[in-house]
Each structure stands twice: as structure tokens, then as C-alpha cells.
Amino acid sequence: MAESIRIYTAALIVIGDEILSGRTHDANIAQVASWLGVQGIRLSEVRVVADDTVAIVEAVNTLRARNDYLFTTGGIGPTHDDITVDAVAEALGVDVIVHPEARAILSEYYEPRGGLTEARLRMARVPDGAELIPNRYTGAPGIRVGNIYLMAGVPQITAGMLDALSGTLEGGQPLLSETVGCWVAESEVADLLRETEKAHASCQIGSYPFWRDGRTGANFVIRSTDARDLADCVHDLMEGLEGIGKPAVPGGI
């Protein structure tokens, strides 16, 4: 039965020198990943690239071809370092046009804010053939073109755009997950983890060790699209941990 499930995948390109310099901690990877999970779409890979046309074009063309969806964050603002629209148009081999609806939205938004300057009009530019994604915070819309979704870099604005897209993308069965924590060194339970995973064909078990207050522990995340097999796997893992005298903590530590 597992074989008949269609898996939908997405990739994400985080565009911006500020992430690569270490100045800004990215918050969009986790946000987009969680949102995709709810839509039944699996985030398969992420690339962080510089504000550099060649790098963006390469990433766009590689990732859009091998995923159902491609998301980008960053580089759609009004300044000289905002080159995402031009780079995506170049990757697709289409022109950049001014989108009439985007121009109207920006014109209205900026009317009480000093008017629509040439710099602000940059935010109405889209690859030819694109549709807009509403931005409820600052006017400037996100952009969909083919299977590519261009989102803002500011996480709060991205959140609003994702919200606007909720339920509009075709996805598969959501990947379900359960977490089991344990105060144990993962090296003590490596065999148990491998064997439990093997006994539940639809499940994957990830082991995430931590080291807190001088104590060693780990969280085990069990993922599956099959709710029953997931529950059975969690049950077996917890029983296995009890069996070696290491009580499991449902929900994780």
C-alpha cells in the first residue's frame, strides 16, 4: 500500500548574503518546512545562495526540475541587491514585466506614504506569466510563476504569504510524526532503533542526541504517512526502551 502513495516534494532556495555572512540567523527554513508538512509536501532540500545571479539561476534550474514545487525567500525588495525576479526570469528564459495588478496594489499602498517611486515600482516587476501572492503587511506581493513561489525574506511577511497559499497546493498524505525522548546515550540503543525501524516498513526513525546539564539524552522522531504503523512503531520503541531500564518520555524531552 505504501508504494501507491504519491510523494509531493518541494525545495527551498534561501537567497541572501546576510545568511551566508552569519549576520542573520535564518528563520525561513523551519517555517517553510513546517508549513509544507501541513500541506502534505515534503521539503527535500534547501540551498542558501548569495545575492548572485549565476548562483540563483543554477539553483533554480536544478531544483525546479526535480521537485513538484520550488520556493525562494529573499531578494524581492526595492533595492539594488534584490535580484531574485531577474534571476528567476533568466532561469526560465522569459522577460521581466511590470504586473498591472501589482502596480495597482503598490500605488494604493504608497499613496499615503510618499507615492510610487521608481524604486518602489521595482516591486511590481515579475517574470512574464506570473501570478501574485498576497502580502497583507507591506503591499509588495509574492510571486508565483510555474511551480516556483517567490517569497519575502522577512520571516513575518513570508508567514503571511504562506498563510495566503494554505490549501492551494496539491499535496499528498501528510507525513505524521511522533517523538519519544529518553535519558540515554544514543549509542546504547543504536541496535534497538535499527531493528524497530526495520520491523515497521512505513516508518523512519531519526535519532537526535543532546547534552543538557551534564546529562546525555536523545529524542527519537518516528515519521510515517501510515497512522497505524506509526502508533505500533512508537509502542514497540517505548517497550524496547523500558526493557533496558530506560523509561521513555512520550512527546520527547
Next chain:
Amino acid sequence: MAESIRIYTAALIVIGDEILSGRTHDANIAQVASWLGVQGIRLSEVRVVADDTVAIVEAVNTLRARNDYLFTTGGIGPTHDDITVDAVAEALGVDVIVHPEARAILSEYYEPRGGLTEARLRMARVPDGAELIPNRYTGAPGIRVGNIYLMAGVPQITAGMLDALSGTLEGGQPLLSETVGCWVAESEVADLLRETEKAHASCQIGSYPFWRDGRTGANFVIRSTDARDLADCVHDLMEGLEGIGKPAVPGGI
């Protein structure tokens, strides 16, 4: 003069389903990026890939070839989902061996902790030809092989490994940066930013807008390897902002 400066670059591969599921917020990108900056090495690109051999091999072979250094984080622990060592060995076309020194370190570390089991011995496995990177927290070492540095996934342990590597990698001139903040919509100063950047050949200006307490602001980050040109560029930008009645905030907002 700028033309004669050798730029050293590194790439980073973050390995782990937990980042792609959105469960764990990555902390290693910013940490590795900042550390590289201090070594005079520029982080040129990052990829986040799943615990999947094919994906890791592809990323390793692409990125090691076009960067001076390649770092990976994650997947070097004792459990079945830790496949980084095997994938990197496959990418390099070398065998996986048990490193005698790593075995000795683990043997000593686990002696009072239940002994060196088969699972724990997995952490002594390295691609043939590798050297060890000390781990002052939990015994299991990081691994250097060629220009590839395999680090832990747990950020605290990665930090210790980076510390152990400090000053050992050949780098270039550190990229210097200054930040100037301003309560202004970046769309109002797009021309100023572009022209100021153009007037200072060694400098790049990044514009990072934010939206806080209902107010619009931006931080402008000026980067250069030339301290004098950087200072001049910061001066000109601040003067330009004052000139339009928008006081600059040195150091950023």
C-alpha cells in the same frame, strides 16, 4: 589592488532530516559562517540535504570541487541514520576504515560508561586517509579528509570542533563589515544605496528591511576587505541619509 586579493571560499552541507522537517531550527549555518569570517574565509553556499546517500554524495562532489573548503554538519553519530562518513567515502572513492586513534579515544571515553560497543565503535570509522578533529565534549571526534571537514550536528559540539580548528586553515583577508541602521523604508533610499556602492569599488552594501512595532526600518550592511574604503563608504552613506532628513544609527538598529 583589490584584484590581487585571493578570496578563500567554503561551502557547508547541513545533513539531517530534522532540519528539513522543520522540527529543529538550524543553528550551525550562522555559527559556521561567523567562524569562517574570522578565519578570512567566505561562506559561498549552503545546502541542507536529507539523510540520504545519493543526496550527500552529489552535494559533496559538487561543492568540494568549487570551494577551498567544504564543511558538513550532522550524521556522524552511532545510529543507523548516521551515514555521513560512508557517503563522503563514496564521494571520494575511498574505503571506510576504523581510525586507530579514534578507537583509542572512544575506548577511553566509554571505559567508565559501559564500554566500547559495536554501535559506539561506528564513531571511529573514517574515510581512508582522514585525520581527526578533537571533540572536547563527548569523545567522538570530527574528521578531516582532504579539504572536507566533517563536524557534529549538535551545535555545542560543533562549536568545540571549530574552536579546535581555529587558526589552522589558510584564509585570506577577513571580510570587514559595518552596519548602519535607519528608520526609513528601504524603497526611499534605493538610489542612494546603489550610488554609494558604485562610488566605493571594494564595497558591497546589503539592505535588510524590518518592520517593528508598526514602524518600517532597515539595516544597511557595508562589507569590504579594505578598511579605508569601508570607512569612507560608511561615512558617505551616513551623510546621504542625514541629507534626506533620516538620521543614521551607527551599528544598526
